[in-house]
Amino acid sequence: xxxxxxxxxxxxxxxxxxxxxxxxxxxxxxxxxxxxxxxxxxxxxxxxxxxxxxxxxxxxxxxxxxxxxxxxxxxxxxxxxxxxxxxxxxxxxxxxxxxxxxxxxxxxxxxxxxxxxxxxxxxxxxxxxxxxxxxxx
Numbered sequence: 001x002x003x004x005x006x007x008x009x010x011x012x013x014x015x016x017x018x019x020x021x022x023x024x025x026x027x028x029x030x031x032x033x034x035x036x037x038x039x040x041x042x043x044x045x046x047x048x049x050x051x052x053x054x055x056x057x058x059x060x061x062x063x064x065x066x067x068x069x070x071x072x073x074x075x076x077x078x079x080x081x082x083x084x085x086x087x088x089x090x091x092x093x094x095x096x097x098x099x100x101x102x103x104x105x106x107x108x109x110x111x112x113x114x115x116x117x118x119x120x121x122x123x124x125x126x127x128x129x130x131x132x133x134x135x136x137x
Contacts, residue, residue: 086101
């Protein structure tokens, strides 16, 4: 019974500290989530549909035993984003250039697509002919 009181107290304190109701945080339904699987030197799917001004989590999972990259410069041009996972991101003056994803690795990009259009992405590792398209409507 004391344990239940201890667990309940921090929950009330956290919502009081944050100054907002617990359900004021974004729900999973409000965030678009898309996962692209990388295997056998292929992106699956290689055609992704996202929505303009919709909070998005775009994941790339590398199931291969070799390094791969994700290069989608135009999509991330001057966009605020958060890069997670165990990949190695490379940034330039205009934003995210590419991310190297290790074997069995994960890249997770949280952003809100700011522009509509078709944006190509690829793996630029030597000898890898991996390409895809992200369409933002």
